[in-house]
Amino acid sequence: MSGKWKTDKWFVSPWNFAPEVTQGFSFPKKIKFHDCTLRDGEQQAAVVFRKEEKIRIAEKLAEVGIHRIEAGMPAVSKQDEEAIKAIVKLNLGPEVFAFARCMKEDVKRALDTGVKGVVVEIPSSEHIIQYAYRWPLQKAIDLSIEATKFAAENGLYTVFFPIDGSRAEMAWFLDLIVKVATEGHMDALVVVDTFGGLSPSAIPYLIKNVKARIDKPIEVHFHDDFGLGAANTILALAAGAEVAHTTVSALGERAGNAPYEDVALSLLTMYGVDTGLKYEKFFETSRLVQELAGVKVRPNRGIVGEMTLKIESGIIAGWYKNVIDEQPLEMLPFRWDLVGQDAPEVVLGKNSGLDSIGIWLKKIGAAATDKQVEQLLALVKEKSFEKKGLLTEDEFRTLVKQVVG
Numbered sequence: 001m002s003g004k005w006k007t008d009k010w011f012v013s014p015w016n017f018a019p020e021v022t023q024g025f026s027f028p029k030k031i032k033f034h035d036c037t038l039r040d041g042e043q044q045a046a047v048v049f050r051k052e053e054k055i056r057i058a059e060k061l062a063e064v065g066i067h068r069i070e071a072g073m074p075a076v077s078k079q080d081e082e083a084i085k086a087i088v089k090l091n092l093g094p095e096v097f098a099f100a101r102c103m104k105e106d107v108k109r110a111l112d113t114g115v116k117g118v119v120v121e122i123p124s125s126e127h128i129i130q131y132a133y134r135w136p137l138q139k140a141i142d143l144s145i146e147a148t149k150f151a152a153e154n155g156l157y158t159v160f161f162p163i164d165g166s167r168a169e170m171a172w173f174l175d176l177i178v179k180v181a182t183e184g185h186m187d188a189l190v191v192v193d194t195f196g197g198l199s200p201s202a203i204p205y206l207i208k209n210v211k212a213r214i215d216k217p218i219e220v221h222f223h224d225d226f227g228l229g230a231a232n233t234i235l236a237l238a239a240g241a242e243v244a245h246t247t248v249s250a251l252g253e254r255a256g257n258a259p260y261e262d263v264a265l266s267l268l269t270m271y272g273v274d275t276g277l278k279y280e281k282f283f284e285t286s287r288l289v290q291e292l293a294g295v296k297v298r299p300n301r302g303i304v305g306e307m308t309l310k311i312e313s314g315i316i317a318g319w320y321k322n323v324i325d326e327q328p329l330e331m332l333p334f335r336w337d338l339v340g341q342d343a344p345e346v347v348l349g350k351n352s353g354l355d356s357i358g359i360w361l362k363k364i365g366a367a368a369t370d371k372q373v374e375q376l377l378a379l380v381k382e383k384s385f386e387k388k389g390l391l392t393e394d395e396f397r398t399l400v401k402q403v404v405g
Contacts, residue, residue: 009338010269011329017272024204026240031267031275032067033260034219034245037289038083039070039099041251044295051083053292055090057248060285062092065277066260068243070119073099074109084113097159100151102143107151117157119190120147124162124176126169141176145184152185159219160186166193166206174213181214188217190245193232196225196255200235207239219243222258224250229258234266237273248289249297249304261286261303261339269334283340309336309344312390314353317346321355348391350384352377360396368404375403 005014015021038054041047049057058069071088074081088096098115100106102122110118122144123129129140144160151158160180165173177189191210198206210218220236220243222229233244246260261282267273286304290296299307309332311317316331323330324344336343346359357373357380368376379399383391391399 004272005270006329008335010334012269012333016270025238025271027238027271027273028240028242030242031237031273032243033264033275033277034068034070034097034243035061035066035094035247035260036070036099036221036245036257037061037247037251039072040245040253040257041247041289041293042072043253044251044256044293047251047293047295049083049292051079051086054083055086057289057292058087058090058092058094058096060281060288061248062094063278064281064285066094068095068097068117070097070099070245071113071115073106074113075101075106081109081113084115088114095157097157099161100147102140102147104147104150107147107154107156111151111154111156115156117159117187118151119159119161120144120151121161121163122147123164124173124192125164125167126172127167128164141179144176144180148180148184148186152187157187158185159188159190161190161221162192164194165191166198167195170209174209177210178213181216186216188219188243189214190219190221191236191241193220193222196223196229198222198228198232200228200231203232203235204239207236207241211240217242219245221245223253223255224257224259225255227255229256230262230266233258233263234271237263237267238271249286249301251289251293251295265303265334265339279338280340303339303341309341311344311346312349312351312356314351314356317353317356317359320344320346321359348380348384348396349389350381352380352384356380361400364393364397364400366400366404368400372403376400379403 004017005012042049061069071084072080084098095116097117097119098110098113099119100110102120122140123133129135129137148158148160218241220233220241222232244263246263247257250256250259264275264277267275283304299305311320319331346356354373354377357376361368376399
């Protein structure tokens with residue numbers, strides 16, 4: 001069996017490519033990643049990036065091949081403003097954008113940093129304008145028109161970012177973006193799911209309705225409150241959206257944003273869409289951002305988790321022994337080196353089996369009889385229960401010395 005679903009780097013389901021599944025897809029010819037780790041990512045509680053740290057992350061994103069970097073919001077602090085200016089001057093390759101509220105002063109501060117474009121936000125659901133902002137509805141409209149027009153007049157590529165659009169009444173939302181497009185300006189529109197409340201089933205419907213009312217490039221910015229940010233982003237791209245707003249490893253406000261790693265690797269392996277990113281840089285980039293943010297992703301998180309390829313189960317250790325050298329994709333959906341991970345490793349713990357003991361005996365250059373292997377397995381399980389965790393190599397050697405001599 002072979003096809004787009006099975007290569008020397010990955011092995012996923014062939015049903016992903018069934019005509020009945022793919023017939024409605026409308027992926028654009030070129031998909032761009034707009035990374036907002038340095039702005040929305042930093043909005044995760046307790047995360048602070050200093051200027052030099054923002055520069056390091058921007059440099060890493062450029063290595064990955066990210067197409068556009070949202071370098072920050074100048075209005076937040078003088079340090080943010082200086083970091084954006086520094087990233088612009090480095091001319092790393094990706095386009096550099098800033099983020100602004102729908103206020104001329106915010107847009108002017110973005111303009112002063114030298115960025116190519118600006119993402120201009122405004123509340124766009126009637127209820128959030130009324131209750132969270134305490135504004136009259138007309139104020140949101142007027143500010144949107146004024147700020148986007150000012151941005152365009154000053155040569156900025158203007159991306160209109162209507163907050164909470166996914167919870168707005170459809171007619172109101174569509175009327176708002178048409179009014180801003182005609183009386184103000186937008187080079188592109190972001191469909192924003194601020195609170196992660198969109199279901200994957202609703203995505204094609206929403207994108208279709210937006211495209212029917214406005215002839216502008218569509219970008220998508222989806223949060224991960226229900227763990228659906230990546231799935232929603234992929235379905236939006238399949239419906240014709242052209243730019244995905246993402247962060248490194250889902251860093252961001254509350255539950256975070258759609259993680260670019262999940263979106264890009266899923267597109268490559270399950271949809272046959274290569275976005276041109278350097279996938280082998282994914283793991284090291286995530287490690288850098290986690291270190292600088294002081295935030296750890298869960299250890300078994302897909303693609304970038306540090307424990308994802310640690311094998312404790314005795315059953316899986318048996319698979320490992322049989323296939324790791326010649327057919328590793330029989331036990332993995334993609335090879336570790338595709339994303340720059342370390343190779344799979346069998347570890348010792350409560351769930352280990354006889355094959356696990358055999359692999360570790362070989363690793364330390366020791367031999368044991370079948371009965372001794374059984375004794376070692378019992379002791380490994382006992383030790384794991386005692387310490388409530390995995391065994392170290394030294395601990396295993398001690399057990400081997402005790403049993404084998």
